Amino acid sequence: MTKPFRLRRSVLYVPASNAKALAKVASLQADAVIFDLEDAVAPEAKEAARESLRDYFHAQSAIRAERIIRINGLDTEWGAEDLLAARACRPDAILLPKVQTPQDVTNVAEVLDDTDASENIRLWAMIETARGILNVDAIAELGLRSTARLDCLVVGTNDIAKETGTRLEKGRAFIVPWLMQVLLCARAGKLDVIDGVFNDFADLAGFADECAEAAAMGFDGKSLVHPTQIEPANVAFLPDEQALSVARAIVAAFAQPENANKGVISLAGKMIERLHLETAQKLVTKMEALGRN
8 A cells, every 4th residue: 555645744632521622623724633532531530532633533524634532551541542533534544552562553553454445544653662663674674564654753752751860951862863763764664653742831931942953853753742742843844946946856857867877967066866856856746745735
Protein backbone atom coordinates (compact mmCIF):
# COMPACT_ATOMS: atom_id res chain seq x y z
CA MET A 1 0.00 0.00 0.00
CA THR A 2 1.42 3.39 -1.02
CA LYS A 3 1.40 5.89 1.81
CA PRO A 4 -0.28 9.15 0.80
CA PHE A 5 1.56 12.36 1.61
CA ARG A 6 0.01 14.19 4.57
CA LEU A 7 0.75 17.59 6.03
CA ARG A 8 1.53 17.07 9.72
CA ARG A 9 2.84 20.47 10.76
CA SER A 10 0.41 20.93 13.65
CA VAL A 11 -0.72 17.88 15.62
CA LEU A 12 -3.14 18.88 18.38
CA TYR A 13 -3.98 16.76 21.41
CA VAL A 14 -7.67 16.91 22.38
CA PRO A 15 -8.91 15.09 25.52
CA ALA A 16 -11.65 12.67 24.54
CA SER A 17 -13.35 13.50 27.84
CA ASN A 18 -13.70 17.21 27.01
CA ALA A 19 -16.98 17.71 25.14
CA LYS A 20 -16.35 21.44 24.66
CA ALA A 21 -12.96 20.78 23.04
CA LEU A 22 -14.39 18.07 20.80
CA ALA A 23 -17.08 20.45 19.56
CA LYS A 24 -14.42 22.94 18.41
CA VAL A 25 -12.25 20.47 16.48
CA ALA A 26 -13.97 20.84 13.10
CA SER A 27 -13.34 24.61 13.07
CA LEU A 28 -9.61 24.37 13.79
CA GLN A 29 -6.82 24.60 11.20
CA ALA A 30 -4.64 21.87 12.69
CA ASP A 31 -3.28 19.39 10.17
CA ALA A 32 -3.95 16.50 12.55
CA VAL A 33 -5.88 15.96 15.76
CA ILE A 34 -5.06 13.31 18.36
CA PHE A 35 -8.17 12.37 20.30
CA ASP A 36 -6.60 11.34 23.59
CA LEU A 37 -7.84 8.49 25.76
CA GLU A 38 -4.53 8.18 27.61
CA ASP A 39 -2.67 10.87 29.59
CA ALA A 40 -5.30 13.59 29.19
CA VAL A 41 -8.07 11.47 30.74
CA ALA A 42 -8.24 10.63 34.44
CA PRO A 43 -8.61 6.93 35.35
CA GLU A 44 -12.16 7.38 36.62
CA ALA A 45 -13.16 9.08 33.35
CA LYS A 46 -11.66 6.54 30.92
CA GLU A 47 -14.84 4.61 30.18
CA ALA A 48 -16.97 7.72 29.74
CA ALA A 49 -14.33 9.25 27.46
CA ARG A 50 -14.33 6.14 25.29
CA GLU A 51 -18.11 6.31 24.88
CA SER A 52 -17.95 10.04 24.19
CA LEU A 53 -15.43 9.41 21.44
CA ARG A 54 -17.63 6.73 19.87
CA ASP A 55 -20.52 9.20 19.80
CA TYR A 56 -18.32 11.95 18.36
CA PHE A 57 -17.03 9.84 15.46
CA HIS A 58 -20.53 8.55 14.74
CA ALA A 59 -21.89 12.10 14.52
CA GLN A 60 -18.84 13.70 12.86
CA SER A 61 -18.07 11.44 9.91
CA ALA A 62 -15.31 13.65 8.46
CA ILE A 63 -13.30 16.77 9.24
CA ARG A 64 -10.49 18.61 7.47
CA ALA A 65 -7.78 17.33 9.79
CA GLU A 66 -6.24 13.88 9.90
CA ARG A 67 -7.83 12.04 12.84
CA ILE A 68 -5.78 9.93 15.24
CA ILE A 69 -6.92 8.22 18.44
CA ARG A 70 -4.37 7.68 21.21
CA ILE A 71 -5.29 4.61 23.22
CA ASN A 72 -3.99 3.39 26.54
CA GLY A 73 -1.34 0.69 26.40
CA LEU A 74 -2.52 -2.87 25.95
CA ASP A 75 -0.80 -3.72 29.24
CA THR A 76 -3.29 -1.49 31.10
CA GLU A 77 -6.84 -2.30 32.16
CA TRP A 78 -8.23 0.08 29.53
CA GLY A 79 -6.06 -0.77 26.52
CA ALA A 80 -7.99 -3.66 24.98
CA GLU A 81 -11.34 -1.83 25.08
CA ASP A 82 -9.70 1.33 23.79
CA LEU A 83 -8.31 -0.55 20.79
CA LEU A 84 -11.69 -2.07 19.94
CA ALA A 85 -13.39 1.31 20.27
CA ALA A 86 -10.74 3.03 18.16
CA ARG A 87 -11.07 0.39 15.46
CA ALA A 88 -14.85 0.89 15.41
CA CYS A 89 -14.41 4.67 15.04
CA ARG A 90 -12.33 4.11 11.89
CA PRO A 91 -9.87 6.99 12.38
CA ASP A 92 -6.98 7.68 10.04
CA ALA A 93 -4.60 6.23 12.62
CA ILE A 94 -4.27 4.83 16.12
CA LEU A 95 -1.47 6.22 18.28
CA LEU A 96 0.25 3.68 20.53
CA PRO A 97 1.77 5.05 23.76
CA LYS A 98 5.14 4.13 25.22
CA VAL A 99 6.25 1.90 22.35
CA GLN A 100 9.40 0.11 23.45
CA THR A 101 9.82 -2.76 20.98
CA PRO A 102 8.70 -3.58 17.43
CA GLN A 103 6.34 -6.16 18.89
CA ASP A 104 4.35 -3.40 20.58
CA VAL A 105 3.41 -2.26 17.07
CA THR A 106 3.06 -5.62 15.34
CA ASN A 107 0.79 -6.95 18.10
CA VAL A 108 -1.71 -4.18 17.39
CA ALA A 109 -1.35 -4.56 13.62
CA GLU A 110 -2.18 -8.26 13.98
CA VAL A 111 -5.30 -7.48 16.02
CA LEU A 112 -6.46 -5.05 13.35
CA ASP A 113 -5.81 -7.64 10.63
CA ASP A 114 -7.56 -10.39 12.57
CA THR A 115 -10.64 -8.21 12.97
CA ASP A 116 -10.65 -7.22 9.27
CA ALA A 117 -9.95 -3.57 10.02
CA SER A 118 -9.49 -1.38 6.96
CA GLU A 119 -5.91 -1.00 5.71
CA ASN A 120 -6.58 2.73 5.83
CA ILE A 121 -6.33 2.61 9.63
CA ARG A 122 -2.64 3.27 10.17
CA LEU A 123 -0.49 3.17 13.29
CA TRP A 124 1.56 5.89 14.96
CA ALA A 125 4.06 5.09 17.69
CA MET A 126 5.07 7.24 20.65
CA ILE A 127 8.76 7.10 21.49
CA GLU A 128 8.81 8.33 25.08
CA THR A 129 10.86 5.92 27.16
CA ALA A 130 14.55 5.15 27.48
CA ARG A 131 13.95 1.64 26.12
CA GLY A 132 11.95 3.05 23.22
CA ILE A 133 14.83 5.35 22.24
CA LEU A 134 17.33 2.49 22.47
CA ASN A 135 15.11 0.34 20.21
CA VAL A 136 13.92 3.10 17.88
CA ASP A 137 15.88 1.79 14.88
CA ALA A 138 14.14 -1.61 15.02
CA ILE A 139 10.78 0.07 15.62
CA ALA A 140 11.21 2.49 12.72
CA GLU A 141 12.25 -0.33 10.39
CA LEU A 142 8.61 -1.47 10.53
CA GLY A 143 7.86 1.50 8.29
CA LEU A 144 9.36 -0.52 5.45
CA ARG A 145 6.82 -3.32 6.01
CA SER A 146 3.32 -2.52 4.78
CA THR A 147 1.83 -5.18 7.04
CA ALA A 148 2.96 -3.26 10.14
CA ARG A 149 0.76 -0.25 9.20
CA LEU A 150 3.31 2.13 10.77
CA ASP A 151 3.31 5.68 9.35
CA CYS A 152 4.64 8.05 11.97
CA LEU A 153 6.71 8.39 15.15
CA VAL A 154 5.80 10.92 17.85
CA VAL A 155 8.36 11.99 20.43
CA GLY A 156 7.05 12.18 24.00
CA THR A 157 9.50 14.69 25.45
CA ASN A 158 7.74 15.07 28.81
CA ASP A 159 7.86 11.35 29.52
CA ILE A 160 11.47 11.11 28.35
CA ALA A 161 12.43 13.93 30.71
CA LYS A 162 10.51 12.34 33.58
CA GLU A 163 12.04 8.88 33.10
CA THR A 164 15.60 10.09 32.65
CA GLY A 165 15.57 13.01 35.07
CA THR A 166 16.72 15.34 32.28
CA ARG A 167 15.67 19.00 32.40
CA LEU A 168 13.81 20.42 29.42
CA GLU A 169 15.56 23.77 29.40
CA LYS A 170 15.37 26.29 26.58
CA GLY A 171 16.95 24.82 23.47
CA ARG A 172 16.60 21.31 24.94
CA ALA A 173 20.34 20.80 24.59
CA PHE A 174 20.38 17.76 26.86
CA ILE A 175 17.87 15.78 24.77
CA VAL A 176 18.77 16.97 21.27
CA PRO A 177 20.94 13.85 20.66
CA TRP A 178 17.94 11.64 21.44
CA LEU A 179 15.64 13.74 19.26
CA MET A 180 18.06 13.43 16.35
CA GLN A 181 18.38 9.68 16.92
CA VAL A 182 14.61 9.27 16.65
CA LEU A 183 14.52 11.48 13.56
CA LEU A 184 17.36 9.62 11.84
CA CYS A 185 15.73 6.24 12.43
CA ALA A 186 12.35 7.55 11.28
CA ARG A 187 13.84 8.67 8.00
CA ALA A 188 15.57 5.31 7.53
CA GLY A 189 12.17 3.70 7.96
CA LYS A 190 10.47 6.15 5.54
CA LEU A 191 8.35 7.51 8.40
CA ASP A 192 7.14 10.94 9.37
CA VAL A 193 8.25 12.14 12.79
CA ILE A 194 6.57 14.68 15.09
CA ASP A 195 8.36 16.65 17.79
CA GLY A 196 7.11 16.73 21.39
CA VAL A 197 4.94 19.34 23.08
CA PHE A 198 5.82 22.80 24.38
CA ASN A 199 4.04 22.96 27.72
CA ASP A 200 3.71 26.72 28.27
CA PHE A 201 1.00 27.55 25.74
CA ALA A 202 0.94 31.18 26.92
CA ASP A 203 4.56 31.63 25.76
CA LEU A 204 4.01 31.85 22.01
CA ALA A 205 7.44 33.38 21.40
CA GLY A 206 9.15 30.46 23.13
CA PHE A 207 6.92 28.07 21.24
CA ALA A 208 7.80 29.67 17.89
CA ASP A 209 11.50 29.37 18.72
CA GLU A 210 11.15 25.67 19.53
CA CYS A 211 9.16 25.08 16.33
CA ALA A 212 11.91 26.77 14.32
CA GLU A 213 14.50 24.55 15.97
CA ALA A 214 12.45 21.42 15.31
CA ALA A 215 11.91 22.39 11.66
CA ALA A 216 15.65 22.97 11.26
CA MET A 217 16.33 19.54 12.76
CA GLY A 218 14.06 18.03 10.11
CA PHE A 219 10.87 17.20 12.01
CA ASP A 220 7.63 17.18 10.02
CA GLY A 221 5.63 18.94 12.69
CA LYS A 222 5.00 19.67 16.34
CA SER A 223 2.73 18.16 18.98
CA LEU A 224 0.42 20.83 20.41
CA VAL A 225 -1.39 21.21 23.72
CA HIS A 226 -3.54 24.24 22.85
CA PRO A 227 -5.28 25.65 19.75
CA THR A 228 -3.31 28.92 20.03
CA GLN A 229 -0.23 26.96 18.98
CA ILE A 230 -1.71 25.84 15.65
CA GLU A 231 -0.94 28.88 13.51
CA PRO A 232 2.69 29.32 14.65
CA ALA A 233 3.34 25.63 13.99
CA ASN A 234 1.74 25.75 10.56
CA VAL A 235 3.97 28.69 9.63
CA ALA A 236 7.17 27.26 11.11
CA PHE A 237 7.02 23.96 9.23
CA LEU A 238 6.51 25.43 5.78
CA PRO A 239 9.49 26.09 3.49
CA ASP A 240 10.35 29.74 2.96
CA GLU A 241 9.71 31.31 -0.44
CA GLN A 242 13.36 31.17 -1.52
CA ALA A 243 13.66 27.45 -0.72
CA LEU A 244 10.39 26.75 -2.51
CA SER A 245 11.49 28.71 -5.58
CA VAL A 246 14.74 26.74 -5.78
CA ALA A 247 12.85 23.45 -5.31
CA ARG A 248 10.46 24.24 -8.17
CA ALA A 249 13.38 25.16 -10.42
CA ILE A 250 15.11 21.84 -9.66
CA VAL A 251 11.95 19.84 -10.39
CA ALA A 252 11.40 21.73 -13.63
CA ALA A 253 15.01 21.27 -14.72
CA PHE A 254 15.01 17.51 -14.24
CA ALA A 255 11.67 17.32 -16.07
CA GLN A 256 13.32 18.59 -19.26
CA PRO A 257 13.70 15.76 -21.84
CA GLU A 258 17.44 16.33 -22.17
CA ASN A 259 17.90 15.75 -18.42
CA ALA A 260 15.69 12.69 -18.09
CA ASN A 261 18.56 10.23 -17.71
CA LYS A 262 21.11 12.46 -16.06
CA GLY A 263 22.28 11.96 -12.51
CA VAL A 264 23.78 15.45 -12.26
CA ILE A 265 22.83 18.68 -13.99
CA SER A 266 23.97 22.30 -13.86
CA LEU A 267 21.45 24.85 -12.60
CA ALA A 268 22.19 28.53 -11.93
CA GLY A 269 25.89 27.80 -11.75
CA LYS A 270 25.55 24.91 -9.31
CA MET A 271 25.80 21.15 -9.72
CA ILE A 272 22.49 19.53 -8.78
CA GLU A 273 22.22 15.79 -8.15
CA ARG A 274 19.14 13.58 -8.19
CA LEU A 275 19.23 13.40 -4.41
CA HIS A 276 18.47 17.14 -4.49
CA LEU A 277 15.53 16.37 -6.78
CA GLU A 278 13.98 14.08 -4.15
CA THR A 279 14.23 16.79 -1.51
CA ALA A 280 12.84 19.39 -3.92
CA GLN A 281 9.90 17.19 -4.86
CA LYS A 282 9.03 16.75 -1.20
CA LEU A 283 8.89 20.51 -0.69
CA VAL A 284 6.74 21.02 -3.78
CA THR A 285 4.42 18.20 -2.75
CA LYS A 286 4.04 19.78 0.70
CA MET A 287 2.91 23.06 -0.85
CA GLU A 288 0.55 21.26 -3.22
CA ALA A 289 -0.97 19.44 -0.25
CA LEU A 290 -1.46 22.78 1.49
CA GLY A 291 -3.29 24.06 -1.58
CA ARG A 292 -5.56 21.02 -1.62
CA ASN A 293 -6.37 21.54 2.06
